[in-house]
Each structure stands twice: as C-alpha cells, then as structure tokens.
Amino acid sequence: MSIEEPKFALALKDGAFEIRDYAACIVAEVTVTGDQNEASSTGFRLLAGYIFGGNATRQKIAMTAPVTKTASSEKIAMTAPVTLIAGVSDWLVRFTMPARYTLADLPVPNNKAVRIIAVPAARFAALRFSGLAGEAKVAAETERLMAFVASRNLVAMGPCSIARYNPPWTPWFLRRNEVMLPVAVSA
Template sequence: MAEAKKFGWGKWVAGAVAVAAGGAAYLYLKERQAKAPRHELLASEGAFELRRYPAMLAIETIQHGSRDRALGNGFGLLADYMFGGARADKDQDDEIPIAMPILAEPASGGSWRIRFLLPEGMTRKDVPEPGEGIAIVEIPARDVAAVKVSGKPNDKLFADKAAELLGWISGRERVAAGDVEHAYYNSPLKPGTVKQNEILVGLSL
C-alpha cells in the first residue's frame, strides 16, 4: 500500500477503517479536526436555526438497505476515497481533509444518498476522479432549517425531530423544499450515547 503523502498514519488507519465499522474509525479520528462549512445565521430559536449556505462540493454514493447499513457501507467507501483509495487514477493518492457534517438522505428505491463535504476552496479540477460508485456533486447555495438532535441516532428519534422541524418551519411561514437530511457530526465509534447530530431541511428561496 502506498505511503500517505500528507498524514503518515493515514494509510494504516485506512486499513482498519475498511475492516471495522464501515469508515466510522476514520470519522472518529478526524472529526475533531474537521471544520463545519461557513454559513450565515438568519435566525435562531432554542434548538432551531435558519442558515444560508454557499454552494459546496461533495462526494456522494448511493447505498441500499436500512439507514444503518447504508451509512456503514457509504462511510467505508467514501472514507477510502478520502484516504487515497477508490480513485480512477491510482497514482492520485493524496489524502483529502473532510468538512463536517456527513450528510445522508433517502433516495429512490429504498436507498440512501451519503455525502462527504469537501474542503472550502476546493474546485472540481482539484478533486481526484473517483472510482466506481462515487460521484462528485455540487450542492447549490441554499437556505436551510436545522434542529439539533442529541442522543444515539435511531429512526424514531430522527422522525420525531423532523416532524418538529417541519412544524417550526411552517410557523415561520417558510416552505420546505426537498427531502429531510440527516447531518452527523460524530462518528458511530464515539464512546457513550451522547451524539451531536442535526436534522436539515432545504427551504424555498
């Protein structure tokens, strides 16, 4: 396996990532260094926020199965790419730092779309061509409503918080646009049950 060019321990961890927890180990080691994308805070009320994000680049994969299974498989594949694997050109093996959160949303046919955000300032020409199952995408500039979700992620918790967020949006006379997204700020390997996550909903401008 080629030696990492930016982080000496990266390739060693990548091997563990591929075997254990579908990429969760990668996130656990990197999450404290990762930066959230810059945004403008439009409004805040308790756990709820309205934000304005600029356009962002991301890599994404579509995975089938339950939320947990899709996340595990998606994390593993995208983490491998970020470490220098899963590339069309095997010589392009520089590591790429990620931005938090990791995004997940339902896709067609019972599948899930999993996204890793790319660093601010990175352009398409800077992004190595991914291998099979990974696409480079641009998330357009948008307004987003968010609600913080504390506790170990599960489907019921996320569904309840999504309903609360949609009710809050309606009360502010804004219109939801698109599917509910899950935003993960902590890897599944973080000890304990206290997790920092969010539910996001894009808004019509």
C-alpha cells in the same frame, strides 16, 4: 485538531431550531440501498475509501463534518407531514469536500459509485439534537422540524437530511446530530 464544517450565515435562531444560508460547496456522494443504519455504514465506507486515497492520484483528503444522508425515496405517512418509515430504500450519503478544493482540483474516484458534484448555495431549516440518531429518534426530530417549518410558513424545497458530526467512538450522550430541510428563501 479542528474538523472543517461547511460555512453558513445564521438567518434565524429559535432555541434548537435554526435557519441557515449555506455557501456553495463540493461534495463526494454515493447512492446506497438499505435501512438507515446499513446505508450509513455502506455509504461511509465508500466515501472514506475515496478520501483515504481511493482515487486516481492516491491523494488523501481531509475529513470534514457532518456526514449527511438523505432518503432518495422518502415515504410520507398520511398522519404526519414527513415521517421516515423503517424499511429498505435508497439513500444519498455525502461528504462535503474541504473548502480549498475546486472540481478541477479533486482527484477522480477509483470507485465509479462515488460522484463528485458542485452543490449550489441553499437555505436550510435545521434542528440540532444529541444522542443516537436511530430511525425512531430521527423520525421524531423530523416531525419537530416540520412543525417549526410550518409555524414559520416556510416552503420545503426537498427532503430532510440527517447530519452526523461525530466519529462512532464518541459517547452517545456527546454526539451532535441534526435534521436539515432545504427551504425557499423568502422574497
């Protein structure tokens, strides 16, 4: 069985780096506090509760990939363009809803922390990497992505997100992860 992923058009590919144009979509999201691992776990549980029937109609909604999380209060180090620093912060965790749904079709979440929103089409610079997505690895991959973005004279339009595509039982060496940065569309 294939897991649905958001649709995009590939604008550029350079090794592991890509520039992608994503279509508009609908997401379920929560804001949680904690370090990267705590936020991931808490956010995932809240959103999984919604899609597994924790909603007004007890409707089950198919899981999609990836699960993304973005630091709401991302910190910027003086020595690097963007580095996530270990500590406690707010994180925005999102599940993309299957493409067949509209805002009107999706049931109301039982948990008030879960929000259903429409996300407009956007361009992202993305860097794919495998293995575990711990804080140090994500910080290193984010720096690589930022260097790529700078080398292409792209303009960042928001903070970096971490995208995880695999369930937790996937062996670490088979995991697919990405760091993604919204960038301006060139004129």
